[in-house]
Structure formats: structure tokens, C-alpha cells
Amino acid sequence: MTSQLEDRKLDPAVALPAIDEMAPREPHRQFALKHEDCFVVSDSYGDIRGTGDGLFRDDTRVLSRFRLFIGGRMPSLLGASLSQDNILFTANLTNLATIGPNGSEALPGVVHIDRTRFIWQDRMFERITFTNYSAREVVLPVRLDFDADFRDMFEVRGTTRSRRGRAHDALVGAASVTFRYEGLDNVARQSVIAFSFKPDQLHPNHADFLILVARRDSRALYLEVGHSEAVPSSDRFRAAAARARFAMRSKRRQGATVFSSGRVFNDWLTRTRADIALLTTDLETGPYPYAGIPWFSTAFGRDGVISALQMLWLNPELARGVLAYLAHYQSTDTSVFDDAEPGKIMHETRKGEMAVLRELPFGRYYGGVDTTPLYVYLASSYADRTGDEAFVDRMWDSLGAATAWMEEVGAHNGEGFVTYNRAADTGLFNQGWKDSSDAVFHADGTIPKGPIALV
Numbered sequence: 402m403t404s405q406l407e408d409r410k411l412d413p414a415v416a417l418p419a420i421d422e423m424a425p426r427e428p429h430r431q432f433a434l435k436h437e438d439c440f441v442v443s444d445s446y447g448d449i450r451g452t453g454d455g456l457f458r459d460d461t462r463v464l465s466r467f468r469l470f471i472g473g474r475m476p477s478l479l480g481a482s483l484s485q486d487n488i489l490f491t492a493n494l495t496n497l498a499t500i501g502p503n504g505s506e507a508l509p510g511v512v513h514i515d516r517t518r519f520i521w522q523d524r525m526f527e528r529i530t531f532t533n534y535s536a537r538e539v540v541l542p543v544r545l546d547f548d549a550d551f552r553d554m555f556e557v558r559g560t561t562r563s564r565r566g567r568a569h570d571a572l573v574g575a576a577s578v579t580f581r582y583e584g585l586d587n588v589a590r591q592s593v594i595a596f597s598f599k600p601d602q603l604h605p606n607h608a609d610f611l612i613l614v615a616r617r618d619s620r621a622l623y624l625e626v627g628h629s630e631a632v633p634s635s636d637r638f639r640a641a642a643a644r645a646r647f648a649m650r651s652k653r654r655q656g657a658t659v660f661s662s663g664r665v666f667n668d669w670l671t672r673t674r675a676d677i678a679l680l681t682t683d684l685e686t687g688p689y690p691y692a693g694i695p696w697f698s699t700a701f702g703r704d705g706v707i708s709a710l711q712m713l714w715l716n717p718e719l720a721r722g723v724l725a726y727l728a729h730y731q732s733t734d735t736s737v738f739d740d741a742e743p744g745k746i747m748h749e750t751r752k753g754e755m756a757v758l759r760e761l762p763f764g765r766y767y768g769g770v771d772t773t774p775l776y777v778y779l780a781s782s783y784a785d786r787t788g789d790e791a792f793v794d795r796m797w798d799s800l801g802a803a804t805a806w807m808e809e810v811g812a813h814n815g816e817g818f819v820t821y822n823r824a825a826d827t828g829l830f831n832q833g834w835k836d837s838s839d840a841v842f843h844a845d846g847t848i849p850k851g852p853i854a855l856v
Contacts, residue, residue: 432483432490433694436520436645437682438752442695443467445481447492447516447527451548453557453695456525456592456626460699460753462557463580463592464626466548466606469516469529471541472499472507476514485671486649487679489642492516501540502611511535512614521645524627526638531621533614543610543622549580549592553753555761558696562760571605577630578605586757590628597623597633652678655688656716677712686729687722702727702747702772703834706779713779713786720783721792727776728799732767737824740768740832744806746776748832762827770821770832770855773803814852822851 429445431454441464442454449455449467456464469476476494483490494514499507515530533539556562566584577595584590600608614620623633631637653674661667680691684700690712691697692704705727709720730750732741739762740748748769756764780800784793793800811817821832830838833855841855842848 429478430481432481434483434487434490434518434520435679435691435694435698436522436648438698439520439523439525440694440698441518441520441525443490443518445478445492446475446494447481447490447518451550455557457554457695457698458523458628460554460751460756461590462552462554463549463590463628464525464547464594465550465552466546467626468546469494469514470544470546471496471512471514472501473542473544474499477509479513485675486646486653487675488519488645488649490516490518496541499539499541502542503540505540507539507541508535512539512541519642519645521641524625524631524641526633526641527624527626528635528638529622529624530619531612531614532619533616536616538613538615541610541612541614543612544607545610545624546607547578547594548606549582551580551582551584551590551592553755554696554751555753555755555763560755560761562755566754573603573605574630575599576603578603578608579630584754586754588754588757593625593627593630595625595631595633597621597635649675649678652681652688655718656712657714659715677708680708681719684722684726686725688719689722689726690719699752700726700747700750702749702769703775706772706775710775710779710782713782717783717787717789720779720786721789724776724780724783724792724796727772728796730765731799731802736767738762738827739764739766740824740828741765742767742806744773744802744804746773746803748772748829762825766828768821768823768829768832769836770819771834774807774819777803777807814854816854818854818856820852820854822853 431442431444433440433442439458441456443449448469449464451466455462474497477497479493479495481492495510496507496512498509511534513532518525518527531541566582569581572579576599577593580592582590596608601611602609612620623635623638625631625633659670677690681688682691689700690705690708691699692701705723709723712719727746730747732745733743735742745767747765747767749763749766751763755761777800780796807819810819814820823830829836831840839848841853
């Protein structure tokens with residue numbers, strides 16, 4: 402039962418407890434949620450602390466800080482988990498000893514705090530439920546700290562920039578705060594944090610609530626973070642969660658399903674299918690498995706092909722989607738900056754501000770030596786698995802261009818190997834699956850010069 406106490410007046414001028422941000426906290430596991438090109442990474446508390454975590458949309462961090470404090474202190478963690486279908490994140494918390502604004506005290510552990518969160522259509526939904534297990538009502542001073550830095554994914558990863566776009570002052574409404582940023586790419590980005598009822602105090606970077614919960618009762622706060630304003634509510638939360646679960650269930654049911662007599666093995670298979678479904682994004686060309694959350698939540702050529710090969714016996718439709726996407730973005734010209742040559746298959750694609758401005762070559766980058774032969778191999782394997790001659794016929798020109806590129810590279814070095822040698826200093830030094838700068842070396846530890854063949 403939810404308490405109907407919204408109309409009870411609590412004095413917003415009462416001084417709230419100071420926030421203890423420096424309280425020690427052990428490192429905790431990170432949890433990730435994703436839907437299409439939007440994902441969030443937070444810790445076990447559900448907090449976003451502004452390091453490598455955050456809410457990201459199209460390779461841009463649109464929420465860089467999001468932390469919950471109860472009575473000026475971090476709550477105590479009871480546990481955190483993801484639902485089996487990877488849709489819902491839940492943090493189970495409880496209060497430490499809390500002094501209310503009028504001197505009332507809530508003993509430690511009497512209030513259970515449930516933070517439930519999911520992503521649906523570029524929007525983060527969250528419900529924070531406060532359940533009072535004590536024999537009297539409690540008033541909890543609750544603060545949510547937040548910020549949006551609109552950093553490009555590569556900035557979050559450590560790349561420095563000489564200049565950035567313009568960040569506007571936050572717009573504070575009655576029950577929402579809007580952050581805006583105009584990028585150097587002339588794209589206006591916006592992030593709106595909205596609450597289901599008005600905070601007692603609302604500022605550009607935090608919201609303060611005095612949450613009154615009757616004895617043995619509950620009170621819920623709903624909030625949403627998206628690019629447009631909304632009015633969060635229980636109905637919106639439930640409806641969006643149902644749609645998110647239905648969409649994920651549809652993805653998980655694509656292809657064949659394997660069962661065994663072993664419960665643990667079946668659980669492992671279920672988790673694997675859920676993880677593949679989480680990473681798979683529905684693009685215009687079909688489903689595509691993204692490489693990984695958080696830094697690689699985008700289409701990679703090599704990773705997409707290998708994932709499709711491993712799933713081919715269960716779900717050939719994934720391979721079809723990968724082939725269609727890579728064929729669509731196959732290089733048709735030569736670009737030193739992009740490591741592109743006619744017939745070559747894409748290595749990586751990005752949508753962020755730095756990629757659009759070509760501060761980095763990864764908007765559509767072709768520096769992967771093995772992606773093109775893997776692409777041809779996947780097409781052959783798909784044809785063997787499905788007998789889909791009509792699709793292969795449509796791919797034929799693309800496959801011919803890919804094999805022509807491989808033959809030309811082999812003929813150029815005179816040894817028949819498909820070699821790599823980055824064309825620009827901004828590209829990847831090593832372009833095989835081990836692509837860190839020191840991944841390939843001689844027996845004495847020295848770094849070889851290109852061209853390099855991986856055998």
C-alpha cells in the first residue's frame with residue numbers, strides 16, 4: 402500500500418543535513434543496462450560517480466553524475482542484481498541513523514530503499530521506493546545529486562580536446578532540470594531530469610526531498626532522464642517496463658533454443674542468450690551484435706562477424722544482419738585518414754561529436770586487416786547454413802570487391818599475405834584482433850615496422 406501524503410506540508414526552508422561525499426566506500430561491481438544506442442553504467446548502489454560510468458546516448462555521456470543520499474549520508478548496501486532478462490537493475494539499500502528536519506530520528510535499518518531502473522527508447526526510468534518497517538512514521542531527508550557533462554565517449558576514455566562546445570546554464574523547472582550543450586558539430590544535445598512530484602528544494606545540480614513515510618507503509622518517487630521532458634508516474638514506469646521486457650523477450654526467442662537435462666547448463670544458456678540479446682541492436686539493415694558495454698557499445702566489424710559465426714547454428718538471422726550492414730558501409734574509395742580502400746570492410750563506427758568532426762578517424766574506420774576476409778568467410782558460412790541464394794546473389798558484387806581487395810594486397814607485397822600498415826598516425830598501429838600498440842613484437846621485444854602479416 403502506498404501512503405497518500407503528498408499534500409502534507411513540510412517546511413522546505415528547514416536546513417537539510419550536509420552531504421558527506423567523502424565517506425569511504427569500497428569498490429563495487431558495475432551494472433550495465435542497454436536499449437539500442439542508449440546505455441547506462443552504475444555501481445551497486447545505483448549511483449553514477451562520473452568516472453567511466455554514466456548514461457550514454459549515441460557515444461555521448463548525457464548523465465555524468467547521479468547519486469542518492471539519505472540524511473546527508475550514503476545508504477547502506479544490502480545487495481544489487483540484474484533481472485534474468487537484463488532489463489531491470491535493482492539496488493536494495495537501507496538507511497543509516499538519520500535525523501529528520503524537526504529532530505525526529507530514524508534508527509538504522511528501519512527503512513528499506515529499492516532503486517529499480519531500466520532503459521527504454523533513449524530514456525532512463527527509475528523508481529525509488531521507501532518502505533518504513535518501524536512502528537512510527539519517519540521523515541527522510543533525501544538528496545539526489547546530478548550533472549550532465551556531454552563528454553564524448555573518447556573523452557570519457559581519456560582523450561583530451563583543445564576545445565569543446567558551449568554548455569548552457571541548467572534550466573530549473575518546478576519538477577525538472579534541463580541540461581543543454583551545443584557541440585562544435587552544430588548539434589544541440591539536451592538532457593532532462595524529471596521527477597514525479599516537486600522536490601522541496603530544487604537546484605541546478607541537486608534535488609532535496611523530505612520523504613514522509615507512515616509506519617509500515619511505502620512511498621515511491623519516479624524519475625526519468627531523457628532528451629525531452631516528461632511527467633514520470635507509476636503508469637508510465639509500468640508501461641515502459643512492459644514494452645522493454647516484451648522487446649527483449651522477442652529478441653531472445655529469435656532462432657533455435659537448446660535445452661539439456663542439466664539445470665546449471667540450462668541457466669548458463671539462458672544467461673548467454675540474454676546477454677546476446679542485450680548487445681544486439683536493431684539497425685535499418687537488421688540485427689547487429691554490438692561489441693560490448695560501455696566503451697564498445699557500437700558496431701565493430703570483427704566482433705560482429707565472430708559473434709554471428711558463433712550464433713550461426715542457432716540464429717542465422719544475426720549473420721544476415723551483420724552481412725547486410727557491413728556490405729552497406731563497405732568502402733568504395735581511398736582515404737588515408739580512415740584507412741579505407743575500395744572493397745575493404747569497416748572496422749568500427751561512431752556517432753559522437755569527435756567522430757563527426759573527424760578529430761578521430763573512428764566515425765567510419767577501416768583499419769582492420771582481418772575484417773574483410775572474415776566477412777567473406779561469414780557469407781560463405783551463411784550460404785552453407787541457410788541455402789539463401791537470393792541474399793547471396795544480392796551480396797555478390799560486395800563479396801567480389803572484398804576478395805579483389807585481398808588479392809590486391811597479397812599481390813602488392815609479393816608473398817600473398819594480407820598485411821597491414823596504418824596509413825595515418827591517427828589510426829590503429831596494430832590492426833589485427835590484438836590491436837594495442839605493443840601487441841605485436843619480435844622475439845627480442847622490439848616493435849616491428851609495417852607492413853605486418855598475422856599468421
